[in-house]
Amino acid sequence: MEVRTRFAPSPTGFMHLGGLRTALYNYLFAKKMGGKFILRIEDTDQERYVEGATEVIYETLKGCGMDWDEGPDIGGPCGPYVQSERKALYLPYAQQLVKSGHAYYCFCTKEELDERRAAAEARGEVFKYDKHCLNLSPEEIQQKLDAGVPYVIRQNAPATGETSYHDLVFGDMTFPNETLDDMVLIKQDGMPTYNFANVIDDHLMGITHVMRGMEYLSSTPKYNLLYEAFGWQVPEYIHLPTVMRDAHHKLSKRDGDAYYSDFVEKGYLTEALINYLVLVGWNPGDDREFFTMDELVEVFDVRRLNKAPGIFDMDKLTWFNAEYIRRMEPEKYLAMVTPWFDQALAGKGIDYRRLAELMQTRTEVFNRVPDMVRFLGELPDYDTALFTNKKSKTNPEVAKAALEMLRPVLEGIKDWTETNIHDVLMAAIAEAGMKNATALWPLRIAISGLMSTPGGAIEIAWLLGKEETLRRLDLGLDKLA
Numbered sequence: 001m002e003v004r005t006r007f008a009p010s011p012t013g014f015m016h017l018g019g020l021r022t023a024l025y026n027y028l029f030a031k032k033m034g035g036k037f038i039l040r041i042e043d044t045d046q047e048r049y050v051e052g053a054t055e056v057i058y059e060t061l062k063g064c065g066m067d068w069d070e071g072p073d074i075g076g077p078c079g080p081y082v083q084s085e086r087k088a089l090y091l092p093y094a095q096q097l098v099k100s101g102h103a104y105y106c107f108c109t110k111e112e113l114d115e116r117r118a119a120a121e122a123r124g125e126v127f128k129y130d131k132h133c134l135n136l137s138p139e140e141i142q143q144k145l146d147a148g149v150p151y152v153i154r155q156n157a158p159a160t161g162e163t164s165y166h167d168l169v170f171g172d173m174t175f176p177n178e179t180l181d182d183m184v185l186i187k188q189d190g191m192p193t194y195n196f197a198n199v200i201d202d203h204l205m206g207i208t209h210v211m212r213g214m215e216y217l218s219s220t221p222k223y224n225l226l227y228e229a230f231g232w233q234v235p236e237y238i239h240l241p242t243v244m245r246d247a248h249h250k251l252s253k254r255d256g257d258a259y260y261s262d263f264v265e266k267g268y269l270t271e272a273l274i275n276y277l278v279l280v281g282w283n284p285g286d287d288r289e290f291f292t293m294d295e296l297v298e299v300f301d302v303r304r305l306n307k308a309p310g311i312f313d314m315d316k317l318t319w320f321n322a323e324y325i326r327r328m329e330p331e332k333y334l335a336m337v338t339p340w341f342d343q344a345l346a347g348k349g350i351d352y353r354r355l356a357e358l359m360q361t362r363t364e365v366f367n368r369v370p371d372m373v374r375f376l377g378e379l380p381d382y383d384t385a386l387f388t389n390k391k392s393k394t395n396p397e398v399a400k401a402a403l404e405m406l407r408p409v410l411e412g413i414k415d416w417t418e419t420n421i422h423d424v425l426m427a428a429i430a431e432a433g434m435k436n437a438t439a440l441w442p443l444r445i446a447i448s449g450l451m452s453t454p455g456g457a458i459e460i461a462w463l464l465g466k467e468e469t470l471r472r473l474d475l476g477l478d479k480l481a
Contacts, residue, residue, distance in 0.1 A: 003035030004208050007061075007068075008042045008198060011053035014259040015060040017251055017312065018213060018243040021277050025240060026211045027066045028278070028300040038205055039071030041082045042198065044191050054082075060260050064274050065293045070205075078205040083197050090192035093200055093230070094153045094185045102229035103185055106133040106154045107144050129154065129182045153186040155196075155222060163221035167237045169305045170214070175221045183222055195219065199226045202235060211238040238302055241281045242309045251312060267340065267366025268317065272324040276317045281310030290323070322364040333360045340369040348377040350463055354418075358454035375448050376463055379472050382449035384479050392441035399442035400480040405432050406443055407473055410461070418462040425458065446476025 007023040009015070030037040039061070043049055058073065070076025080086055097103035106129075113129075120127040134156060136144075144151070157180040164174040185196035192200070202210060217239050227234045245251050251258040263273055275291055283306075284291075284299050291299070325333065334356040341352050355373060363369060374380075387399035394402070409428040413420055429439045444450075444457040447469055453460060461469045 001208060002206075003030055003033035004038060004206050005030040005035065005211055006038040006040050006202065006205065006207050008040040008201075009057050010042050010045060010048065010194075011050060011057065012045070012048045013050050013053055014056060014261045016258055017260060017263075017277065020060065020064070020260050021243060021280065021310075022212060022240060023061060023066060024064070024274065024278055025238075025282070025300075025302075025305075028296055029209065029211065029238075029302060030069075031297040032300045035208070036069040037066070038076070038078075038207070039068035039081065040201060040205070041072055042194060043082060043084045044194055044197050046084070046189075046191070056261075064260075064270055083192070083201065086197075086201070087191060089204070090197060090200055091186055091190065094192075094196065097155070097185070097226075097229055098153060100229060101156060102225070103153050103155050104134045105136070105141050105145070105151045106182075106184075107136075107149050107151045108132060109150075131156075131159075131182060134182075150188045152184045152188055154182040154184055155226065157182050157222060157225060163224060165220055165224055165234070165237060167217070167220075167239050168302055169239055169241075170217065170307060173217060173220070175218060177221075179218075180222055180225075195222065196226070199223050203227070203230070203232050207235055209236045209238060211240065214239040214241055238305070241306055243280055243312050244309045245312060247309075247311070257312070257314065263317075265367075267369070268321050269324050272321040273317065275324075276320045277312075280312050281306050289320075318364050325363050326361055328360070330356065330360065333363075337363065337366065337369060340366050341373060344370040344374040345377045349465070350376050354459075355454065355463060358459055362454050372454065375450055375453065376460070379447075379475065380449040382445065386445045386449075386451055387442055387480070389437075389441050392437035393435065394438055394441050396480050398438060399445070400477065402434065402439040402442045403446055403473055403477050403480070405434075406439060407470070407477070410466070410473065411470060413466065416462065416466045418458060421461055422458050442476070443473070447472040 005026040007026050009019055009023075027037045029035075039057075041054055041057070043054075054072070061068065068074070070078060070081065072079075072081040075081075094103055098105065116130065117127040133154075158177040161177045162174050163177055163180070164172060166172050183195050184193050186192055201207075220237060220239075224234055243251060245257060257263075260273070264270065274293070275289075278291070278296055278300075279289070282300075283304055285301070285304055328336075334353060337356055337359065338352055341350070341355065345352075350373075355376070359369065359373070362372070384396050384399075388395045406425065406428065409424060410421075413424050425440075426436070429436055432439070440457045444453065444460065447457065447464060448460055455463070464472070
């Protein structure tokens with residue numbers, strides 16, 4: 001039997017990290033088993049449809065290295081792969097269920113349902129449809145259909161007994177049938193509900209393994225009743241633990257940590273995000289942490305999925321990202337960091353290539369880069385207290401003496417290269433009988449205004465150029481006067 005998995009997102013906006021991880025696990029499982037990974041767009045909820053969202057789904061999956069074997073854009077033997085284009089398929093199946101007694105027409109109005117819901121809440125009960133229209137005679141039903149009375153088709157769920165199934169992560173699951181609602185299968189506009197369409201489509205597309213979020217654990221009995229009513233093979237279920245920000249909070253749009261695009265805009269690398277995301281709820285069985293997509297396919301095992309919610313640790317992701325950046329080819333890093341340099345240094349004449357060499361091992365996330373290099377474009381205001389450094393044995397008085405000694409030395413350098421600056425300064429500091437740090441710490445503070453910089457005083461002086469270095473040094477001396 002060929003393994004066939006599917007990722008079936010709704011085009012309602014950007015790609016949520018939970019959805020992206022679901023796609024990733026579906027992809028990895030299908031490829032590990034030598035099967036097919038299917039992309040299906042579930043757009044039955046037209047009110048929530050967002051223009052352009054389908055393209056976002058395509059771009060995100062492709063950008064993350066997950067190419068699908070069948071889908072809306074490439075077709076396949078089970079198309080179309082967009083639910084709204086399959087609309088004509090669903091009603092006949094619902095009518096088949098009506099004939100077999102597993103579904104029925106419901107003509108209750110919204111107002112009637114709201115009234116019953118309010119009454120249930122007043123009694124302190126959870127509202128569940130009361131099968132009111134199940135009691136209509138065939139003549140009454142036909143009369144209403146002929147008169148054009150709006151209707152939905154509901155599943156006729158059993159009210160007694162239990163429904164059980166096996167999940168590859170959570171094990172054997174059993175639910176009392178009395179907790180099951182008669183869910184709507186076909187809405188008044190003729191469109192199927194998500195709950196009905198995904199069962200029909202999974203069967204028609206030959207999906208063998210349904211891998212989705214654990215929020216569907218309690219809905220699965222209703223789906224299985226539909227499979228059984230049709231006499232179809234029930235797929236294997238793999239329900240995935242929720243992705244959480246911490247033990248009590250889900251990822252949220254407001255906090256900017258819910259969507260894949262949030263992280264791309266901040267300057268996280270897709271490879272780092274995917275590598276970390278796969279570990280949020282799954283482990284390889286050893287201490288290894290870094291994987292390419294091909295390596296993940298090789299080691300992925302659904303038996304190593306966790307039942308507990310996966311905590312999406314931002315600090316851990318940032319660590320992953322920094323490691324990926326450090327391992328990046330220098331030319332690729334330069335290309336990626338240049339737009340971020342431009343945000344702070346456009347038109348300032350700074351040598352980006354040298355700056356990139358200094359910044360690559362210090363970059364954790366690209367959106368932090370502009371603030372880290374902004375001092376090269378404009379000297380920030382700083383307090384003379386920065387000149388005090390126990391390790392360098394400096395204070396404002398020592399710093400003033402060091403800068404006064406270095407000022408003519410720097411001015412006398414004709415060929416302003418990094419090597420020359422280094423050699424001339426080291427010789428002058430030695431001749432003055434100073435420790436290197438005692439002289440270079442005040443110089444770093446004077447020309448950068450910061451305690452922590454990419455590169456030291458010599459590298460910064462070269463990047464700034466002779467004229468700007470001397471100008472900043474003079475401002476430092478003025479502060480210390």
